[in-house]
Amino acid sequence: MAPTPSSTTSTLTLDINGEKHxxxxxxxxxxxxxxxxxxxLTGTKKGCDQGQCGACTVLLDRRRVxxxxxxxxxxxGCEITTIEGIADGDDLHPVQQAFLDLDGYQCGYCTPGQxxxxxxxxxxxxxxxxxxxxxxxxxxxxxxxLTPDEIRExxxxxxxxxxxxxSIVQAVARGARAHEEARTATAEEAAA
Numbered sequence: 001m002a003p004t005p006s007s008t009t010s011t012l013t014l015d016i017n018g019e020k021h022x023x024x025x026x027x028x029x030x031x032x033x034x035x036x037x038x039x040x041l042t043g044t045k046k047g048c049d050q051g052q053c054g055a056c057t058v059l060l061d062r063r064r065v066x067x068x069x070x071x072x073x074x075x076x077g078c079e080i081t082t083i084e085g086i087a088d089g090d091d092l093h094p095v096q097q098a099f100l101d102l103d104g105y106q107c108g109y110c111t112p113g114q115x116x117x118x119x120x121x122x123x124x125x126x127x128x129x130x131x132x133x134x135x136x137x138x139x140x141x142x143x144x145x146l147t148p149d150e151i152r153e154x155x156x157x158x159x160x161x162x163x164x165x166x167s168i169v170q171a172v173a174r175g176a177r178a179h180e181e182a183r184t185a186t187a188e189e190a191a192a
Contacts, residue, residue, distance in 0.1 A: 008027055008028075009025060009026050010024070010025060010073050011023070011024045012025065012072065012076040013076060014039075014072065014075055014076060014080060015079050016035070016039065016041065016080045016085070017080070017081060017082060017084055017085025018085065021039055023038055023039070025038065025072050025073065027071070027073055029071065029072045029073075030067060030068055030070065030072065031058070031060075031065075031067040031068075031070040031071065031074075031075050032044060032046060032049075032056045032067035032068045032070075033072070035058070043082055043083035043084045043112045044056050044067060044082050044083060044112055044113070045109055045110070045112060045113060046068065047110070047113075047159075049068050050068070050069075051068055052159075053110070053113075053159045054110065054113045054114070054117060054157045054158030054159060055109060055110050055113045055158075056068045056113060057112075057113035057114075057117045057120075057157075057158065058080060058082050058116055059079075059082075059119065060075060060078050060081075061078050061079050062079070062081070062120070062123060063120060064116060064117050064120035064121075081116070082112075083112035083113075083115060083116060086115060086116070094174075094175050094178035094182075095115050095119050095122070095175035095178075097178075098171040098175045099111060099114070099115060099118075099167075101171075102170045102174065103164065103167045104164055104167040104170070104171035105160075105167075105168075106160075106162035106163075106164050107161070107162050110158060110160050110161065113158055114155070114158050114160065114168055117155060117158045118155065118168075118171070118175055119175070121151070121155060122146075122175055122176045122179045124154065125146050125176065126143065126179065126180070126183070130144075131150055131153045131154045132153050133147075133149050133150050133152075133153035146173060148173070151172045151173060152165070155168065155169070155172060
């Protein structure tokens with residue numbers, strides 16, 4: 001007698017934007033398809049479906065991932081943040097506001113992935129993570145300034161087919177300044 005094949009589906013709970021979602025998915029379902037097709041969170045875009053354009057970037061435990069290459073079953077137990085969960089109610093995240101103020105988008109298709117990636121870039125830089133453009137990568141060195149070259153290198157996994165790169169770099173820089181100002185204010189409040 002032949003063995004019974006194992007199930008090819010799993011029932012899982014995904015924590016997305018602070019809300020629990022229970023669904024049954026085929027093991028091969030990508031996080032992108034679960035978000036868009038199963039949960040109606042269409043802010044995350046399907047671009048190349050090969051992990052090369054960054055349009056599907058989301059935050060997984062505050063780190064950026066291209067959701068077209070990440071299986072939904074592998075995201076269970078993680079905190080998933082999509083573009084729909086970035087703003088605080090009606091208050092835009094500083095990076096979103098910078099993209100809006102500085103025209104860091106044209107058609108807007110890549111913008112959700114750009115914004116999610118930019119938020120992660122700012123956090124990575126603040127934590128001292130080097131990039132390929134970082135001159136001094138020794139662990140004891142301080143984070144380099146977030147120069148346009150650093151931003152371009154760190155955002156290189158996100159393509160903009162319209163070519164809004166100059167504005168995107170400016171928006172990331174402004175978002176980074178707002179992030180640093182918020183961190184400083186928090187530290188001052190804690191010290192007071």
